[in-house]
Amino acid sequence: MPKAAPPNTPFSTPLSGSARETEERIRNIFQYQKKRPPILLLALACALALLCGGLVSCQPQSPAVSLSQEEEQLLSLLAAEDQSIWEEGDEPRLLVCVEQGDYLLGAAAYSHRLGDTLLIGVMDRETGELTAPAYQQGIYYGTPYVTTFQQNGENYLLYTHNGMHQGLSEGSSGLIRLEGDDFTWTWPVEGDLRDESSQAFADYKNYWEDHLALLAPGGVDVFVETDYDVLRGVGPQWAVDHSENFYIPEEGDLPIPIPYQTRVWVENFTRDSRNALNAGNRSALYHIVSMKAEEPVPGQGEGDSLYSLLAFCDGRAEAGEGGWLSAVLLFDQETGQVGDVLAWAQGDREEVELPRETWGGLEERDRLIAEYYQSQGYSQIYFPGEAAPEVLPEAALAIESIVYGDEMANGATRSIAYEVTFRAYYTEGVSDYLVLQRDGADGSFLRLLGQYPAHTGKSARDAAFQETFGLMDVDVSLLYDSSSPPVGLGDWREPSYLIQKGGPAVEILENGEPIYNPGDYWDRWSVDGFTALRYYHASEDRWTVQSIETTRTDLRTYRGIQVGDSRSMVQNLYPELRDRDYWHLYDSAEEDFLWYCDSSIDLGPALLFFFENDQVSRIVLYDMFD
Numbered sequence: 001m002p003k004a005a006p007p008n009t010p011f012s013t014p015l016s017g018s019a020r021e022t023e024e025r026i027r028n029i030f031q032y033q034k035k036r037p038p039i040l041l042l043a044l045a046c047a048l049a050l051l052c053g054g055l056v057s058c059q060p061q062s063p064a065v066s067l068s069q070e071e072e073q074l075l076s077l078l079a080a081e082d083q084s085i086w087e088e089g090d091e092p093r094l095l096v097c098v099e100q101g102d103y104l105l106g107a108a109a110y111s112h113r114l115g116d117t118l119l120i121g122v123m124d125r126e127t128g129e130l131t132a133p134a135y136q137q138g139i140y141y142g143t144p145y146v147t148t149f150q151q152n153g154e155n156y157l158l159y160t161h162n163g164m165h166q167g168l169s170e171g172s173s174g175l176i177r178l179e180g181d182d183f184t185w186t187w188p189v190e191g192d193l194r195d196e197s198s199q200a201f202a203d204y205k206n207y208w209e210d211h212l213a214l215l216a217p218g219g220v221d222v223f224v225e226t227d228y229d230v231l232r233g234v235g236p237q238w239a240v241d242h243s244e245n246f247y248i249p250e251e252g253d254l255p256i257p258i259p260y261q262t263r264v265w266v267e268n269f270t271r272d273s274r275n276a277l278n279a280g281n282r283s284a285l286y287h288i289v290s291m292k293a294e295e296p297v298p299g300q301g302e303g304d305s306l307y308s309l310l311a312f313c314d315g316r317a318e319a320g321e322g323g324w325l326s327a328v329l330l331f332d333q334e335t336g337q338v339g340d341v342l343a344w345a346q347g348d349r350e351e352v353e354l355p356r357e358t359w360g361g362l363e364e365r366d367r368l369i370a371e372y373y374q375s376q377g378y379s380q381i382y383f384p385g386e387a388a389p390e391v392l393p394e395a396a397l398a399i400e401s402i403v404y405g406d407e408m409a410n411g412a413t414r415s416i417a418y419e420v421t422f423r424a425y426y427t428e429g430v431s432d433y434l435v436l437q438r439d440g441a442d443g444s445f446l447r448l449l450g451q452y453p454a455h456t457g458k459s460a461r462d463a464a465f466q467e468t469f470g471l472m473d474v475d476v477s478l479l480y481d482s483s484s485p486p487v488g489l490g491d492w493r494e495p496s497y498l499i500q501k502g503g504p505a506v507e508i509l510e511n512g513e514p515i516y517n518p519g520d521y522w523d524r525w526s527v528d529g530f531t532a533l534r535y536y537h538a539s540e541d542r543w544t545v546q547s548i549e550t551t552r553t554d555l556r557t558y559r560g561i562q563v564g565d566s567r568s569m570v571q572n573l574y575p576e577l578r579d580r581d582y583w584h585l586y587d588s589a590e591e592d593f594l595w596y597c598d599s600s601i602d603l604g605p606a607l608l609f610f611f612e613n614d615q616v617s618r619i620v621l622y623d624m625f626d
Helices: 017-029 069-080 199-207 257-270 363-375 460-468 567-573
Strands: 012-014 093-100 103-112 115-124 143-151 154-165 168-179 182-187 211-216 219-225 238-245 286-294 305-313 324-331 338-347 380-382 396-410 413-424 430-439 445-453 477-479 505-509 521-527 530-537 542-550 593-597 605-612 615-623
Touching: 069 093, 069 103, 069 115, 093 143, 093 154, 115 143, 115 182, 154 211, 154 219, 168 211, 211 238, 238 257, 257 286, 257 305, 257 324, 257 338, 363 380, 363 396, 363 413, 363 430, 363 445, 396 460, 413 445, 413 460, 430 460, 445 460, 477 615, 567 593, 567 615
Parallel strands: 211 286, 338 396, 380 396
Antiparallel strands: 012 238, 093 103, 103 115, 143 154, 154 168, 168 182, 211 219, 219 238, 286 305, 305 324, 324 338, 396 413, 413 430, 430 445, 505 521, 521 530, 530 542, 542 615, 593 605, 605 615
16 A cells, blocks of 8 residues: 555645655665554544643543533443443543533543553433444554644544554544534544545545654644664654644744754654663654743853753553653754753653753853863864854864764763864864763763764764763673673773672783783683683773673673674674674684774774674674783
8 A cells, every 4th residue: 555645734844855855865775575564453542632612731641530410421322332342441431521512522431451442422412312423443552642722613632542563653643623513533634534434534544554643732743654674673663754733832832943853852862762661762652742941041052942841651651650751952043953951851740840950051061062172282162152263273163063962871970972063273064972971960060971073973872872881982892781881892890790609700811911010910800601801900900801702692782783693683783894804813714703893994992793603603892902
């Protein structure tokens, strides 16, 4: 079935052309023949929350309230539409009841082991009967959410209902208008979906085969499905395509770049593990409840704007599920992008409040950045907004932008990678990742952790991870799990999670060389399936690591390879692998191996994969410089 084009409505806000082109290029890299699992219809419908006569923000679930006699009658009528649900589901609950003249529009929900079932219908208040059959819709593990508004005296009801089936997310959304004694759809199709023989029903089903919607201030953000092989770890499954704006949100109209850039940030931030599902390679998870303009903070650039974000994860908004996300985002006037994230929190609704005193200021950030470039020989630093000469003196540097990239949480601190673009006498348009450590409680900046050139293949997340743990190269490291620090070359950090009963075996190498200072020595630190060759610096009482070798299956590389994986998987994740000898230390004629090194001249830390029967049998980390 061909993909349905987004409906052409006056509410649609498309992506920029450049964003579409970028998305298209990315898709072309990872094309595959998509085989979607079949959709089992469970008699689920879309949950709504409507307040007659005004706008209401999206509420994931309302506390139980006493129902009026009419509401009880409406609930019983809706429940009677699907008696089978009563056998295994919870008691039905009325989610919404909207009064318009002689009629009540209602939506009821049932909790199933496979998700929520909802029914929507209109009751005649005089007869106490439904005016037409209720609407039903099915999806696996789906939780519906709604927002409502009134336009030109008419009541509208906007819903989303997304779920999960066989590892892939799917869902649908719609805008309903209450018309007299019944309701009709006005988006993404026009007509009555209860008539399954209608063109509206066919178009609706076709459209949501490869689209998904999430609530956002004023409407929904619509995603399109990518061609990534998501089930094999390549992603994301969904890419934001456009916005459908149906009403002016409570906080007012947002400037054009703010909604899209906010959605981009939320998608990037929650993609890997930083989400209520604690899962990697996820997309289109969070509904955005509000974006509120805030007063400037000290150090904020003139023209930059500050907003506080509140969002929740689809299906994870109830107490104890930790599904809420809040953040304070600074938008850069020049780029329109998120320039900084002053604070953020995840947890239950009451746990994500961000008092203003936790946001911190930006002067300390800029001071640390200035100190770094001064240490590189620049005596005059111009920041964005300052009048820098067109031709800079040799000792001057003009910073053109400071943009938040990504971050890593490390205990009570945050390691934030900023992409700093600058020009100098000999260079123009160069970018660095500067990783700054920030206090997680009060937002104050503590110190510079490190620098990494932004023009390499490394991402801001890579840079933050690398500098947080003091790695020589993030790709030349091994990870045990998401909560344990990695082990890599350079400064030695004992991997206590590998130590079993009896402790590690440490063998001092009597003839180890070279020895640089009196009291220094080489040793070999070993536990089951893991060996590190270390050098002890006596004057500093510390070890550095020259090589690590492992045959363990519970360790993986930063990109996700572990012993037992196939050669093709290694080649897919490391397209830059070399197949020649490695510095006469490992002979490709004698051993079957491939190796990675970030240096174009093969110097620096390297990662070697050894194979038996086209499966990884051993992984080696090696530093040429001792």
